[in-house]
Amino acid sequence: MEIKKYLGDRKRLVEDKLHSLMIAAHGPFSDHIEAMRYSLFVGGKRIRPILCLASAEAVTGDPVLLNEALVTGCAIECIHTYSLIHDDLPAMDDDDLRRGKPTNHKLYGEAGAILAGDGLLTFAFELLARPGASMRTTRQLEIIRLVAEASGSLGMVGGQALDIAGENTNYPFEHLKTIHRSKTGALIRCAIQAGALAGDAEDQQVDQLTRYGEAIGLAFQIVDDLLDETSTTEVLGKSAGADKARGKATYPAFFGIEETKKLAQQAVEKAKQALKGFDTQPTLLVQLADYIYDRTH
Template structure:
C-alpha cells in the first residue's frame, strides 16, 4: 500500500473530528480554549490516533464503524499534545519551537500553557467517556483504564519523571529502556491496543497488538534520538542537539549512530512479525512500522 497516502487520508479524518469535537474559543473560557487549540492544531503527524484507527481496522477486518473509534483516537492526540506542551516548559526541556512553530508558553505564558495541557488531558477523558458509544460499557471502561495507565505514573508521566531525574547521569541500558518504554512507548502501545479493544479484539489479537506497539514504540524513540543528532531544526520542527545539551542518555550516546539504526531496524522487524496473526487489513500497521524507520522528521 502507499503508506503516505494512507497517512494523509487518516490524518485528515482525525483532524476533521478534532475540529468538531474540541470546544470553540467563545464565551468566558475563550482564552483558555484558544491556548488548547493552538497546540492541538499547530501541526503534527497524528501517529497515535492513526495507529488507533489502524488497530481497529486490523482486528475487525475493516468492518468497524470509524465513528466508534474516533473518540479514542482523538483522546490519544489530546493526551500527546498535552505532554508536548508540558515537555516544552522552562522547568522541563525549555524549548521555543515545536512542530516548527513557537511553543505554547512562549506565546501565552507559562501559567496558560500549564492549564492548556491540563485542559487537553482532562478533555481526553471527556471524549473517552461521553456515553454516545454503542459498544459494551465494560469495553469502554477497559479502554479508559488502559489509556490512563499508559499516560500516568507507570507510563508517560513516570517516564518523563525518570528522564528528568537521570539528566546528566550515567545510566545502564536497562534504565534507558525503562525510560523510553514508559515515556514514549506506553502511549503508542495504548493507541493501537485501544483501537483493537474497541473493535472487539480477542485475547490473541490484544497480545499481538501489544507486541507490535512495544516494538514500534522502541523504534520510534530510537529514530527520535537519532534525528536529534543527524537532522536539522528546519527538518525536525524543533531544536536539534537538545538531548546532548541537556546531557540526556540516548541510544546514540550509548551505542553510536550505526548500531542505533540496526536496533531500530530490528525493532521494526519484530513488530512486523507480531502481525502474522492478521490478514491484509493489518497492512496499514505494517506500513506505519516501515515508515517509522524511513521518516526524516
C-alpha cells in the same frame, strides 16, 4: 493502499474529527480554550490516532466501531499534545519551538500553558467516557483504564520524571530502556491496544497488536534519538541536538549512530513478527512500521 496516501487520508479524518470534537473558543474561557486549540492544531503527524485507527481497521470493517476508534485516537492525541506543552516548559525541557512554531508558553505564558495542558488531558477523558458510545461498556472501561495507565505515573509521566532526573547522570542502559518504554512507548502501545478494543478484537488479536505496539513504540523513540543527532531544527520543527546538550542518555550515546540504526530496524522487524498468523493480513500495519523507521521528523 500506498502508505503515503493512507497517512494523508487518515490524517485528514483525524483533523476533521478533532475540529468537530474540540471546544470552541468563546465565552469567559475563550483565552484558555484558545491556548488549548493552538497546540492541538499547530501541526503534527497525528501518528497515534492513525495507529489507533489502523489497529481497529485490522480487526473490523464496521464503520460505527471505526468511528469509536477515531474518537479514541483523538482523545489520545489530546493527551500527547498536553505532554508536549508541559515538556516544553522552562522547568522541564525549556524549548521555544515545537512543530516549527513557538511553544505554547512563549505565546500564552507558563501559567497559561500549564492550564492548556491540564485542559487537554481532562478533555481527553471526557471524550473517552462519553455516554452513548457504540462499543461495549466493558471495552470502553478497559480503554479508559489503559489510557490512564499509559499516560500516568507508571507510563508517560513517570518516564518524563525519570528522563529529567537522569540528565547529566551516568545510568545503565536498562534505565534508558525504562524511560523509552514509559515516556514514549506506553502511549503508542496504548493507541494500538485501544484501537483493537474499540474494534471489538478477539483476545488473540489484542495480544498480537499489543506486542506490535510495544515494538513500534520502542522503534519510534530510537528513531527520535537518531533524528535529534542527525537532523536539523528546520526539518524537525524543534531544536535539534537538544538531548545531547542537556546531557540526556540516548541510544546514540550508548551505541553510536550506526548501531542505533540497526537496533531501530530490529525493533521494526520485531513488530512485524508480532503480526505473523494474524487472521487477516494487516498490510498497512506492516507499512506503518517501515514508515516509523524511515521518517525524517
